[in-house]
Amino acid sequence: MLQGKLYGSPQAAVADIPDGSTILVAGYAGYGIAEGLLAALLELGSKDLTIIYRDGPYSDMGLGALPSIEKLVSSGRVTKLISPIPYSPGSGSDIEECWQAGQLEIEIVPQGILVERLRAGGAGIGGVFLPTAIGTRFESGRERRTFPQGEAVLELPLKADYALIKVAEVDTLGNSIYHGSGRNWAPVMAMAARITIAEAERIVEPGELDPEAIISPGIFVNRIVAAT
Amino acid sequence: MPPRLDELTMARRAASELQPGQVAALGSGLPARVAEVVPNGAAIQLLSDGGALGYSLTGGADSAGGPSLCGPNGLPVALEKGGSVVGMADWAALLRGGHVEVAIVQPARVSAAGDLLGWTTAATPGLFAPGRTVDLAAGGCKVIAMLPHIGSDNSPNIVAESIPVADGRSCVSMVITDIAVIRVEDGVLVLSEVAPGWRFDDIAAMTGAPLSPSGDLKEMAPNLEHLKTERPGKVFPDGPSAITDLQDGATVMIDGFGGPGGMAHHLLVSLRDRGTKGLTIISNTIGIARIVNFGTPAGKLAIDHSILVENGQVAKAIATYPVSPSASRPSTFELAYRRGEVELELVPQGTLAERLRAGGAGIYAFYTPTGAGTLIAEGKESRVIDGKEYILEQALTADFCLIRGHKADTLGNVVYKGTSRNFNAVMAPSARVTIVEVDEVVEAGELAPELIVTPGIYVDRIVIRPEGFSPYE
Numbered sequence: 001m002l003q004g005k006l007y008g009s010p011q012a013a014v015a016d017i018p019d020g021s022t023i024l025v026a027g028y029a030g031y032g033i034a035e036g037l038l039a040a041l042l043e044l045g046s047k048d049l050t051i052i053y054r055d056g057p058y059s060d061m062g063l064g065a066l067p068s069i070e071k072l073v074s075s076g077r078v079t080k081l082i083s084p085i086p087y088s089p090g091s092g093s094d095i096e097e098c099w100q101a102g103q104l105e106i107e108i109v110p111q112g113i114l115v116e117r118l119r120a121g122g123a124g125i126g127g128v129f130l131p132t133a134i135g136t137r138f139e140s141g142r143e144r145r146t147f148p149q150g151e152a153v154l155e156l157p158l159k160a161d162y163a164l165i166k167v168a169e170v171d172t173l174g175n176s177i178y179h180g181s182g183r184n185w186a187p188v189m190a191m192a193a194r195i196t197i198a199e200a201e202r203i204v205e206p207g208e209l210d211p212e213a214i215i216s217p218g219i220f221v222n223r224i225v226a227a228t
Numbered sequence: 229m230p231p232r233l234d235e236l237t238m239a240r241r242a243a244s245e246l247q248p249g250q251v252a253a254l255g256s257g258l259p260a261r262v263a264e265v266v267p268n269g270a271a272i273q274l275l276s277d278g279g280a281l282g283y284s285l286t287g288g289a290d291s292a293g294g295p296s297l298c299g300p301n302g303l304p305v306a307l308e309k310g311g312s313v314v315g316m317a318d319w320a321a322l323l324r325g326g327h328v329e330v331a332i333v334q335p336a337r338v339s340a341a342g343d344l345l346g347w348t349t350a351a352t353p354g355l356f357a358p359g360r361t362v363d364l365a366a367g368g369c370k371v372i373a374m375l376p377h378i379g380s381d382n383s384p385n386i387v388a389e390s391i392p393v394a395d396g397r398s399c400v401s402m403v404i405t406d407i408a409v410i411r412v413e414d415g416v417l418v419l420s421e422v423a424p425g426w427r428f429d430d431i432a433a434m435t436g437a438p439l440s441p442s443g444d445l446k447e448m449a450p451n452l453e454h455l456k457t458e459r460p461g462k463v464f465p466d467g468p469s470a471i472t473d474l475q476d477g478a479t480v481m482i483d484g485f486g487g488p489g490g491m492a493h494h495l496l497v498s499l500r501d502r503g504t505k506g507l508t509i510i511s512n513t514i515g516i517a518r519i520v521n522f523g524t525p526a527g528k529l530a531i532d533h534s535i536l537v538e539n540g541q542v543a544k545a546i547a548t549y550p551v552s553p554s555a556s557r558p559s560t561f562e563l564a565y566r567r568g569e570v571e572l573e574l575v576p577q578g579t580l581a582e583r584l585r586a587g588g589a590g591i592y593a594f595y596t597p598t599g600a601g602t603l604i605a606e607g608k609e610s611r612v613i614d615g616k617e618y619i620l621e622q623a624l625t626a627d628f629c630l631i632r633g634h635k636a637d638t639l640g641n642v643v644y645k646g647t648s649r650n651f652n653a654v655m656a657p658s659a660r661v662t663i664v665e666v667d668e669v670v671e672a673g674e675l676a677p678e679l680i681v682t683p684g685i686y687v688d689r690i691v692i693r694p695e696g697f698s699p700y701e
Contacts (some may be wrong), residue, residue, distance in 0.1 A: 028278055028316070030304030054316075055359070060329070085359040111277065112320030113362035116591070119317050125582070126595030126611070126618035132324060132366040135343075135397025147592040156613070177678070180296030181278045183315045212643070213679050215315075 005174050005224045006203070010040035013137035013197050013225045017046045024118070024163040024189040025053040025069065030180030036201035036228055037164040038068035047077040052118075052160060054111060054185055055085040070094050073104060080104070082158075084111035110138060113155055115188055120157035122191025122220075127156050159175055166227070167216070170200040171207070174221030175214045183215060190220040197223040230425030232377075232406035240265045241421075242332055242374055247273045249327040251281075251543045251685055253322070255364050257334035258374040260301040270455035273311070273685070275328060276300045277319045277360050281683055282311030282639075300360070309673030310639040312680040320435050323367025324590030325657060327685050331368025333361050338373050338400050339391050340437040342412040346395035357698050358395045365396025367590070370520070377405035377434055384436030386417070407431055409448060416440060417571070421448040462640050463669055463690045467498030470663050470689045474499065477543075479508040481584070481629040481659055483651040484535065490648030491517075492665040493531045493699045495630040495691065500535045506543045507532060510626055512577060512585075512651050513549035514542075514561045520553065528700035534560040537570070544571040546624065548580050566605035576604060579621055581654050588625035588657025588686070593622045629659030633666045633682070637673070640664065640687030641680045649681060654687045663689040 007013040014037055017023070023041070027033035051069060070087075071079050074094035086091040086106050098104040110119070113132050120128050129152035133139045144152040165186040168179040176198055178186060190196040198221050233241075239261040246252050248271035254260055263274055263285050266520035273282040283305040297313065299305040307313075314322070322328050335344035342366055346358030365371055375385050386403060392602045399638055403410040408431050409421035419431060420442040432439045461656050464470040474480070480499070484491030515534035517524070524530045536542050537560040545561060552559045575583065579598050595618035599605050609620040631652040633642035642664055644652060656662050664687050 029298055030280070031296065031298055031302075108358065110358060110362035111316060111360050112324060112367070115316040115320050116589075120594070123582075124597060126597065126613040126616065128586075128594045129592040130324065130593065131590065132363060134366070136362055136366075136395050137393045138362060147622075149592050152592040179678070180313060181280075182296065183300045183313055183678075184277075184279045185316050187315055188317050210679075212645070212649075 005222060006172060007223050007225045010036040010199065010225050011043065013037065013223045014036040014040045014044055017041060017044060019046050020048045021046060021162055022050040022052065022160040024160045024193050025051060025185035026163065026165040026184070026189045028054050028181050028184040032166045032178065032184060033181065034166040034197070035068065036225065038198055042068055042071055042075070045077070048079045048083060049077055050080040050082065052076055052158065054083060054122055057156040071143070073098050076103065078104060080107065082107045082109060082114070084109060084114055113138065114158070115185065117155050117158040118188045120155070121159035122188060125157060127154050129153065130155050135173040144221050158192060159221065160193045161195065163189040163196040165190055165196060167199050168197045169201045169202045169204060169209060170198050170224050171204050171209050171218070172224070173206050174198065174218030174224060175206070175209055176216040176221055177209060177213055178215055187216045190216045194218055195222045197225065198226055199227045201227050229430065230423065231512050233423050233525055235261050236265060237450065238374055238404055240452065241409065241448055242372055243455070244450045244452055245402065246330060246455065248272065248455060248457050250276055251327070252330040253328045253364055253368060254300050255331070255333040256300045259332035259334055260299055261298055262332060262649065263305065265452070267452055267456055267579070270452070271457050271459040272455060273308070273667070274421040275322065276305065276318065278302070278305070278317065278561045279313050279315060279319070280305050280307060280311065281314050282308045283683065284308050307677050308639060310637055310684065312641055312677045312683045314683065321589035321657070323363055326369060326590060327657065328368055330372060331364040332374060333364045334374050335361065335395070336375070336385070337391060338375065338386050338403055338647050339683050340388050340405060340412070340417050341390055341415050341664055342398045342400040343391040343394040344373060344396040344400055345391050356404045362395050365377065365399045365636045370401055371396070372402045372404060373400045376451065377407045377431070378680055384434060386435050386437055388437035398629060410439070411442070416432040416599045418442050419445060421446055423448055440442060446634060459639070461638070462688065463638060466694065467665070467691050468494045468501065470636055470691050471498055471628070474502065474504055477506040478504065478628055479626040481510040481626045481655045483511045483655060484632060485512060485647050485650040488660040490632050490646070490650060490652060491532065491699070492630040492632040494693045494697055496531060496533070496535065496664060499630070500539050500541070503539065503541065505521065505541050507536065507541050508544040508546065509536065509542055510546045510624060512547065512580065514545040514547040515559050516549055516552065519557045519559050524700055527674055529699055531699050537561045537564050542570055542572070546573040546575055548577040550574065565629055574604070581651065583621055584654045584658050588654070596621055598670045624658060628662065629655045629662040631656050631662060633664045633669045635670060635675065636664055636666045636687065636690045637670050637675050637684070639672045640684030640690060641675055642666070642682040642687060643675055643679055644681055652683050656682045661688050662686055663691065665693050667693055
């Protein structure tokens with residue numbers, strides 16, 4: 001079933017994700033994660049994926065954040081992870097094991113830098129000079145320059161093929177609002193991907209959402225599927 | 229040895245460092261526990277990268293059923309009255325832009341120079357998870373490190389030698405451990421407080437760097453009474469009283485979009501009446517509404533930037549629309565420019581918005597494709613990135629920003645109506661002093677937290693547009 005942006009199932013919504021894709025996965029510490037879409041991606045079997053996400057499984061919190069990413073990694077489908085906290089060190093996660101076995105590349109990016117690089121990607125900015133990494137291990141290999149405000153490092157934009165986001169409410173044009181921590185990464189990731197797929201708790205008709213309350217305009221949301 | 233402090237006592241000591249009106253960003257681990265000890269209704273706001281600005285631990289369930297907002301450790305939190313929901317880009321911008329007074333982090337190690345190591349484990353050499361620590365260390369105006377004084381292997385967590393691969397450089401100004409409070413003063417560690425029963429010599433022996441006792445070395449006694457106070461008020465009686473410190477030569481952001489909607493007209497008139505001279509105005513138009521109709525009633529003139537130009541107050545404009553669309557009806561600014569009385573820096577509209585955002589978000593400069601290969605690119609660095617040509621544009625900041633909101637609460641949280649969100653929302657974070665003119669001021673907690681566009685952290689003063697005020701004269 002295909003009607004406008006609406007897809008009948010998570011499987012249908014992710015069906016064209018090819019091998020080698022770069023995929024943004026929104027969410028924070030277990031909040032606002034499109035579990036249905038991730039499960040469908042696992043089922044689909046695409047491989048050589050690069051996945052950009054905020055945090056991996058937190059064994060000490062019992063939140064079970066992103067178990068699907070861990071499964072994608074342990075089933076050998078992920079080439080690279082880009083994340084501020086790819087896993088909780090010492091937690092014995094499969095991600096840690098695969099990385100130590102050399103089966104996986106991991107790029108750690110502090111979250112404030114990562115989100116700004118994604119925003120730059122989404123907003124057509126060619127690069128931003130940020131002071132954050134100055135003097136830290138994250139400055140290495142980057143261009144440093146002096147500005148009236150101080151020293152800054154050039155951070156380059158990040159873009160992706162797909163973004164998998166969770167939204168609280170969406171209308172059929174894709175206009176989206178979030179609840180609480182669900183807003184955390186999704187609006188920026190929705191801008192930075194060529195195709196953004198939203199898993200929605202509630203789908204409404206255009207005009208039902210308060211226009212002043214919409215966080216992600218529908219222009220950034222390409223596909224919609226109901227959360228189950 | 230006397231007992232060491234428990235985590236909550238350490239959290240109380242960190243919280244007692246906060247001052248009324250401040251915003252404190254918390255990291256995970258020990259800092260997250262600060263939220264457990266801050267008294268209800270305290271005159272501070274806590275910021276979590278989970279997206280909560282102004283939160284506490286009481287509750288955590290929202291109206292939709294089930295927790296939806298979390299603290300830095302992933303546990304559910306609730307917004308205090310006047311709290312708002314922010315995204316990750318906002319969180320990073322708040323820190324990088326210098327809007328957060330205190331950042332509290334738990335590093336693995338701190339050096340005498342105030343460097344910190346985020347965290348790492350022997351089990352995973354080379355891979356580590358600094359997560360938010362790098363942003364907190366770089367962003368807080370004052371960075372407090374909370375950590376156990378010694379590691380589980382009894383080695384000191386506070387070290388003399390510089391940390392070669394650091395997650396924060398010369399950033400820590402205070403260290404709170406389970407036995408001591410240490411100030412980092414120009415590379416010297418000064419012991420200012422000890423846990424009950426502990427002596428200087430014992431603490432010095434457990435510290436991996438030279439330690440000097442403070443002249444007023446005392447026993448740690450966390451006290452949060454000073455936080456149980458009223459927040460500094462932000463509501464001013466009228467426009468003139470809100471700009472008494474706006475001096476000659478100031479840079480002032482003031483905007484709306486074209487027509488009469490969305491401009492802080494009352495503040496604009498107040499600024500004209502004040503007569504401040506030599507102003508640099510940053511705006512989208514610099515007085516177009518007065519010469520273009522935009523629905524102005526017959527016999528009236530729209531109030532816009534022209535009133536400042538006419539009054540000889542403007543030295544320079546940084547603007548997108550400096551001229552009238554009609555050559556036969558030049559704007560006041562246009563005429564002044566032709567007479568050589570004012571300077572102009574012309575900025576494309578999208579670039580203006582992005583430069584303003586950069587100013588508020590602590591981005592020093594950025595590459596944009598807009599204007600590449602045009603007159604706009606003259607004198608600017610041009611660079612090809614990934615096969616596309618970009619030019620380097622610089623951040624914009626100002627001394628004052630006069631914005632137009634629809635409603636504000638007493639903490640300065642603002643919602644807009646229609647077009648007024650346009651430039652006002654992006655300007656609000658970019659000035660030293662931001663003043664909002666609204667139709668209505670409500671109590672903290674009356675605005676829906678998910679609907680707040682400009683958090684009160686960006687707003688210093690609030691005035692109500694006088695009843696019956698007309699944007700025409």
